[in-house]
Amino acid sequence: RKEVEQDPGPFNVPEGATVAFNCTYSNSASQSFFWYRQDCRKEPKLLMSVYSSGNEDGRFTAQLNRASQYISLLIRDSKLSDSATYLCVVNRAGKSTFGDGTTLTVKP
């Protein structure tokens, strides 16, 4: 079993839609959690950190459930520019483990 698992998608949604991505991690000792966005042939860029209390940044909401070892990302009012691959990242003892990514395509 992979340490970090994501639904690969692809998710194809119309503009304005709400879409949710899920991620699970296997090691309960994991310490910090992030969502990154990666555009085609580019480096990953930090989208947001994820906290148990939940956090929101504009149209993006991230949530962590430590009991279920589950992380989510919700995107509201999708824009064409949201099309990318979204990577779930879990840190433990200073080491980052990446999920395989979920590909989102937002269509007009």
Added chain:
Amino acid sequence: GAVVSQHPSWVICKSGTSVKIECRSLDFQATTMFWYRQFPKQSLMLMATSNEGSKATYEQGVEKDKFLINHASLTLSTLTVTSAHPEDSSFYICSTTGQGRGNSPLHFGNGTRLTVT
């Protein structure tokens, strides 16, 4: 956030040659840098952790004699792919946590796309 510069952005080389990739931290001193590799449609895989002034720590399955890492200063880490072969063609990316602690988010260089012919 931390600024990391990676060079070159892309390189094409012939099989058997060596390629050096540089990763610089521009606005902070990086005692630790991470080197990742990403094959098409796959996630980033950690190759090694580069520590300033000491030997790099390689992940299981990564040949340390093939992927030479040097971290001689607090602002520069280099990865040299020695005797490159077509199967080494990949996207290589360096990263660091900046001045944060070990579990802080990573900041990435812009990556190097290596094609070995």
